[in-house]
Amino acid sequence: MKVKQTLHIQWMILRDMPEVLDIEAASFSVPWDEGDFRQHLRQRNCIGMVAEQDERVVGYMVYELNKTTIHVLNFAVAQECRRRGIGTSMVDKLKGKLSSQRRNRLVVNVNEKAVETQVFFRECGFRAVAILRDYAEDGSTAYTMAYWLRGMAIPETED
Secondary structure (H helix, E strand, O other): OOOOOOEEEEEOOHHHHHHHHHHHHHHOOOOOOHHHHHHHHOOOOEEEEEEEEOOEEEEEEEEEEOOOEEEEEEEEEOHHHOOOOHHHHHHHHHHOOOOOOOOOEEEEEEEOOOHHHHHHHHHOOOEEEEEEOOOOOOOOOEEEEEEEOOOOOOOOOOO
8 A cells, every 4th residue: 555645835935955956956957056946046036846745845936026926937847756736736826826805816837948838837736817928038038927917807917
């Protein structure tokens, strides 16, 4: 009998950084380095969280709290742990932070080359709302994908 492992999503702390950097390097062609993470996490409106299973970091996210949106800046799951519901649990954690009175939308920019990531966010209820030309350092395009709290009207403008 296989025992289901418990997933904990909690604040990212300094001790998590080596595992986060390993996942980052394996997930992106132009990965953030430790300085990039520190620079973002020093900002008052940025938050880092990790997904832990068996005391091991298996995923992470860095997001920015804006006036009406939560903007996901960085999001990854360890390659060997994908397709096990970890990413979906992390997105669900973000959805739980939405409110009709304040932040009612999640936004993420996904490189056009990251088709699996686009499909993942689409399956989580996101939809493409904008095209960002020359988004990445290599000149590639990205799509802004957004998720709105149920019952909220889709706004015409970004904040």
